[in-house]
Amino acid sequence: MNIRTSRLAAGLSQAELARALGVTQPAVNSWERRGVKPRPASVRKMKDIFAGVIQSAKSQTYDPPVSTYDLAIEKAKLEIATALQLPPGLVTIRVQISGQ
Numbered sequence: 001m002n003i004r005t006s007r008l009a010a011g012l013s014q015a016e017l018a019r020a021l022g023v024t025q026p027a028v029n030s031w032e033r034r035g036v037k038p039r040p041a042s043v044r045k046m047k048d049i050f051a052g053v054i055q056s057a058k059s060q061t062y063d064p065p066v067s068t069y070d071l072a073i074e075k076a077k078l079e080i081a082t083a084l085q086l087p088p089g090l091v092t093i094r095v096q097i098s099g100q
Helices: 003-009 014-021 025-033 040-050 068-084
Strands: 054-056
Touching: 003 025, 003 040, 014 025, 014 040, 014 068, 040 068
Parallel strands: none
Antiparallel strands: none
16 A cells, blocks of 8 residues: 555544655645655655554555554654654653553
8 A cells, every 4th residue: 555545544634744744745745646756754754653554665565553542542642743843753652551
């Protein structure tokens, strides 16, 4: 699958992905619709953002997350990283479920 599929699986709009990557929304659109290849720096950032969603940015294969919980956590990591202007790979979220 491709960048668009990975972006949608992560629950992100083109604008949200663009903001996280430090590129414009039209750049993301050109990758998805016209097959333009992103720059290596953007590919590295996407790998961090999608954390397992994109297995290989060159071949644009798709490795689906284990659950919708994983998607929610990855989206929260992206939002926190964007708000703090950090690479998403530096944000860690720990979930503890207590009680019954």
